[in-house]
Amino acid sequence: MFAECLNNVRAKSPLVHNITNYVTVNDVANILLACGGSPIMADAPEEAADITSICNGLNINIGTLNERTVRAMHLAGKKAADLGHPIVLDPVGAGASRYRTETAAGLVDALPLAAIRGNVSELKALALGSTATKGVDAAAADAVTEDNLEEMVCFTKEYARSAQCIVAITGAIDLVADEKICYVIRNGRAEMGRITGTGCQLSGLLTAYLAANPKAPLAAAAAAVCLMGLAGQIGWEHRQPGDGNAAYRSRIIDAVYHMTASRLEEGADYEIR
């Protein structure tokens, strides 16, 4: 199944409209090219709907939101909704400021999202109104662990039900769920958290996978999450003496570039609950 998802992305080369932050935008563009998709970044209200119209999916990331780009997010989102394109929301830093929390909540309310992807603190801020974030990183107290796994699986499904979309909570253990099924994914490495933007990159990948796999969105979302984590494992294997987070960042994108369907199938480490 994941093999088919990957092959569809390579075959269809989905064009993804990204309204995303300026911190990690270059890596998002390069990982979309690496996976076989094609990126376009455009955040002016004047063209937001036009750009979405020529694309196959929309990736909204509030990492460095401002008044202008939030307007563009809504305009592009409305057009994507009209056209039936999958819309992914990455609520970066929800809980860290009222502006972020309210903007993210407003997008969840206004748009028929295909998926929301964030860390556990961001998702809790959205679902529960809690604000225990550490900026754009998850608070340690929020982590998904083997101990609270069953509870977190329920939380993820429940929020997927109420938000009416796929919910992907990523961290040491990743959870990808709709209201009925939850993929519990154990790919990835802790060192990925020392690179800025691996979450943003995953949201880009997720959009491409949803756009190219309209008939199996949950499997496509899980495939994208496994792909990112597996790329983190493969990138780590390729490390050279002296490599730190900067070199590792490139190696992960490069591992996505070389990923094959069979390697993804073999390397995906998940259970379904």
Added chain:
Amino acid sequence: MFAECLNNVRAKSPLVHNITNYVTVNDVANILLACGGSPIMADAPEEAADITSICNGLNINIGTLNERTVRAMHLAGKKAADLGHPIVLDPVGAGASRYRTETAAGLVDALPLAAIRGNVSELKALALGSTATKGVDAAAADAVTEDNLEEMVCFTKEYARSAQCIVAITGAIDLVADEKICYVIRNGRAEMGRITGTGCQLSGLLTAYLAANPKAPLAAAAAAVCLMGLAGQIGWEHRQPGDGNAAYRSRIIDAVYHMTASRLEEGADYEIR
């Protein structure tokens, strides 16, 4: 001739004012430093003219245009025109939205450009009003090939005549022309298209080459295009196991950093038509 162009850039270290997109801006800055130039990025209308005044050339790239930056492009452009500085336009995504097409056309009309550099879909959108782009990448149907080469050489010269500037159309085959002479360049590798921003980087290089070689603008433009393609070939030769588009991106900039005049002369692969 190309050797002289490269040596002039290294000797004069032209300061280039870039009003460019936030996706690839870091790579544009680093490739300008790599070639021997010096970059400054500034897009506030409050300072656009002041910054241009201390520079030697202006690189305008509409990749993530917005109302504010478009105003800055016009203000900087007017000042650069007054000072006789070369102005390069990179009409990223022209044809992909009305806002981009009209903004690019407005800049062509308002400013005495030294050069326009884009992919073939963008140039067709500007010259013919066609809109067959694939976002910021060229549509496959538009590609310059050995079959349509003569026709595309004519198109490039013709548009150079009507726009009254050098036109550089880059892709598998690159065309760099004024109204009379067209360089047909076969440097580069297809894999460069899997990296975000190689076009943006080339527009930065082009501006530095024009700024440092005022007496031979067409040769300088062709030298910059050959340099970028040759750097793509050299970077490819340096690839290591596991390298993908992220590693390749850095290797190209590094090849520009180490380029010598003699290597550029020997490696430049072009004919004149």
Added chain:
Amino acid sequence: MFAECLNNVRAKSPLVHNITNYVTVNDVANILLACGGSPIMADAPEEAADITSICNGLNINIGTLNERTVRAMHLAGKKAADLGHPIVLDPVGAGASRYRTETAAGLVDALPLAAIRGNVSELKALALGSTATKGVDAAAADAVTEDNLEEMVCFTKEYARSAQCIVAITGAIDLVADEKICYVIRNGRAEMGRITGTGCQLSGLLTAYLAANPKAPLAAAAAAVCLMGLAGQIGWEHRQPGDGNAAYRSRIIDAVYHMTASRLEEGADYEIR
């Protein structure tokens, strides 16, 4: 002492609010993660004060300032001042345009800065109103050399006295001073100047070091400057055939990632005047 400074950063993992330019922002985020800190970038006036409130320090960099972000700088700065957080100003390109010089001067006047870090031309523009910059790089005539060292030490202390904060002037020789004591630092390599944003990265590091070492700000500032230079030396030792400025950029961040307290103590090359 420097060992303790480094250990404090690793132990406390200070969260740094960055209002910084879009050219080098990704490298600033990655070097903050590399040193053991945690970055958040946010430049909307709507959330500037909220974001600062959850952070431990504020890094203001005017590299691509505009009306909106300058407002955010003042709002965040006021809140950081109320909370007693260290505020670092990087006056990128002060002297290159009236807007930059006046904005930087306005921030110096309005905010109780902990430190100002820039190249010598930027600092002279702030302190003396001179405008001999080469864009965002220092003018050659301004360089700190062995010949004018005593004079520049006095200048740095004097400006620290009048600005009432630590002043860090970085270049071939780095000077880090309060009104009484000046660290003269000889770490680093000239090739670091061929990478965009090593100064911006240092300003991020400096903020993390000040935030984690409130009792010894001058030593913390000197430690951050030595760290950056030493990372430049270590990154250079790790260079591979073909490496240019792009590869070197990553190697420096990676050297910060692997820096140990003892290596910093041993490698720091400074005298106190």
